Amino acid sequence: MVATFLSNFARAQRQPVDRWSVGVILLCGLILGPVLAVLVAAFGDSGGLWSHLYDTVLGRYISNTLILMAGVGVVAIGFGVSSAWVVSRYDFAGRRILEWMLLLPAAIPAYIIAYSYTEFFEYAGPLQSALRHLFDWQSPRDYWFPEIRSLGGAILVMASVLYPYIYMVTRIAFRLTPASLFEIALVHNRSQFWQVGLPLARPAIMAGLALVMMEVMSDFGTVEFFAIETITLGIFNVWLGMNNLVAAAQISIVGFGFILALLGLELYARSRQQYVSSSRNQTPLAMLVPTKAGILACWAVCVIPLLFGFFIPVGVLLGLVATNDLLADFLAIRGIVGNTLIVAAIAAVVIMVLSAFIVVTATFRAGSKTRKMALFASTGYAFPGTILAIGVLIFTGQLDRAIAAVFGAQFQGILITSIGVLFLAYIVRFQAVGYGAMISGVRRLPANMMNASRVLGQGYMDSIRRVIMPLLKSSFLAGMMLVFVDVMKELPMTLLLRPFNFDTLATYTYQFAKDEMLEMAALPALMIVLSGLVPVILMSAMLRRYR
Template identity: 55%
Template sequence: MVTEVSQTFPDTSTRAARRRSKDGNRLWTGATALISLLLLAPIFSVFVAASGDGQGNWGHLVDTVLPRYVANTLILMLGVGGVTLIFGISSAWAVTRYDFPGRRFFEWALLLPAAIPAYLIAYTYTDFLEYAGPVQGLLRDIFGWQSARDYWFPEIRSMGGAMLVIGAVLYPYVYMMTRTAFLLTPGSLFEAGLLARRNLLFGIALPLARPAIIAGLALVMMETISDFGTVEYFAVRTLTLGIFNVWLGMNDLTAAAQIACFAFLFILALLAIELHARSRRRYSDTSKKAVPLKRLRARGVSLAGCLIACIAPIAVGFLLPVGVLLSFILRGYSLDVTPQVVDAGVNSLIVSGGTALLVIGVAGFLVFVSTYRGGPMLKRLAALSAVGYAFPGTILAIGVVTAAGALDSGAVAVLRDWLGFDFRGWFSSGVGLVLFACLVRFQAVGYGAISAGIQRLPPNLMNASRVLGHGFGASLRKVVLPLMRGSILAGGLLVFVDVMKELPMTLLLRPFNFETLATYVYQYAKDELLEQAAMPALMIVIAGIGPVMLMNAALRRLTRGS
């Protein structure tokens, strides 16, 4: 009997421990699934809003302006894609293939335009190149022209101007991915091309880097569709601007959601292209160690070509716009730090910092639980919750308003019955709505950074901690989080700067009399008073330089590790 009792007690305690473990696992996985569905709710809400009863404007839009929106969006995408390919590929090949004075400086300086929002370049170029600007004024003084009828000068506020300014800040996507592909291509493949007397750039490098180039180009196209500030300022009627105009101008959320669903087709096509490009990123090298191609010493024509390929993108995308902003400040137009500027700066810090904390917290929770406690389905759901980054801010704003309105109505009824108070508007207005929208939009940034970091950890690290007696939460806090500090910091900083530059969602969802640096600059530039907002605009640029340094450091680590 003693023996039977001694066998029974361990079995009972083991079953109880397993039951507690199973209940705890259900709690973790259930919370993860709930958060993932909450992040996906705004995307589903766009389609729900599009199916509602509108004001009958959809047919009118199809007959009048929708074809123009589609045509302009496609033309703008093609033009921006051409600019980014020229700037990105030529500069990537120059710093990879040739050795010339300043090469190491240009390697990271070519990423600087990524720190500037496209709408800031649009404002500065308009001031610099318009009829009353310094360029045309200098031409009239030199040649004695009296009016615009005496000469022809390209109009910057046009489709061509939008292609140039958007491409000038988005080419780092193509440059970064193309340069990485060039550096990771084994030198033996280039040597084989030399033996076959093939052109190394067009015959070897570009065909092998084509999947990476297409992937970078797909990201450029997505950002082009998302752009609002540039196309609004240049009066280029795209789908994004159409959503904004129909929603606020015609007060028709349903028709705006229908245009958003139409724009979603473009996003799906670009995502399919990007995924197809990634699936084909394969080649074989039978050598023991993949040694990159040895650089040539640039001289004469090749030196001049390298300098032009590197200086031109930096000058167009960074030096000139920053120079214009600095000139305004040095001339005393924007030296006073007014209470409005301070409030806008504080609001930007609140929104950017709050979103960064939310994104890192939510992304970390989803990644950790789906990796260590979830199955394949939970991992797919957690990854799918980060798809909001592929959607333009105007589209997500519609979804956030619709989802928050439904939650507000449901919560109002429940809380009023329980507590007797009316909570109407708590979920569908205020700064919290902006934070939630930015969380959905930039969840992919934090999720990607933390996912990449956790893949570098030993696979049995969590199991070893559990064997030593630590629970799941304690293992995360004491073991995993300290090792993930670098990835968490990098992801948070990237989110912080992205939100600092964000314009359309903040403009659409902000509370009354709530300005961030981006909306503050937009309001002044829209009234042709960019000089008064030069200092806040420069603050946005300075905030974006940190992630540029991070991107360059990541590229260096990647190429050294290869």
């Protein structure tokens, strides 16, 4: 046994070290550092605060979070699945317009809709004012109107902008379902939706639901504006309000446990089901033609989510912007617009370059363990922004101490006081977006593409530069656009990690909106919305390919 070990060790020493694989391992280790830092910090001493939180507010944090996740999930599934089924199976006037418009709410951050809905639905807002004028009501005692700043209001707000996650993947699943299965349901007089479409689309629906749950867990602006005590808001309050990083990390682990439990239940349920299509050539799926009443129902199913998720909030923002001096407002925030564009552009380029390097190297150069590590490094999106902010600060603090120990005390705090901390947080969280875009592109390439290039005399680097990357250009650009918009919309990490006297459109909007100065927040909020329309158009073009 000893001789075998020594032989294997000697053989490993003779093998050259692959610098590309080492680079991927080091880079993935850097990305995973903040995540591991949160896990390590959670085992620290909170000074008795954790037991106090457990006895007082932790139960409320957990119950509100679970109710919010369940409510948003139910409403988002209702909006997303019903609209996806209607545009996929029924042929009616306006269907082609509605099928891409249903993606528009994805361009609006939830906290912006929260601000807009408060302006629209509050007592002094246009809706209640019109109702009082119409019915001659004099005071709130004369009528009842639901309170928008409530748990139910937050559920409606978040579901209205998050349902496109479910709509997009469910629509693809419906279109990829073989037409023969729907025909069998018709022959046996069974429901095409309940017996065929919904069961086969369930994995896609649950995948979209998992993304929705992650977004609900990470939301800060909406729950803070509506004063709903969730786990994310609790992390923020314990960290900054009570100055206890360990207790905040411990609450973070509770939140991450919810995400793991959700994904684990879905993987377990999916492992017990199997579906295989044995037919090679699929006939086109015949669209159903609804009656006149059916056409109205189809329009209602599609327009209601659009009304709540796009038209009302954008209309409110446009109304607020129209009452102000547009040129003066823009000149006042032009520096902030520049900050946002520069930060988002740099983050998008850096994240996509790193993602391309990780994916291409792990696919064509590294072994299976490196590929698993690359996949694990893309799980940062499952952590809420507040959790990652904690991990980034702990991780960069440790790096700062190591740098000061090596180079001297004058370098103490060189990382944690720079904007590099914010970029590291963006990389850890949004690298999953870049990884997903690049891995989907790589999987569409022929398996022998790299080998064919090497046989023709091209080196590894030349093959990447002249063959692989040109074929991945569309995936690279699409991922870069998505990362750009995600960084523009991101609020909690930017709010917590930005340098002093540095604002983005998201933080600027938040600061005025929380002080009820929605007129000042309207223009930057509208600019964030407009910036999100480009990837929505790209997603719509992608979905049109699935015929």
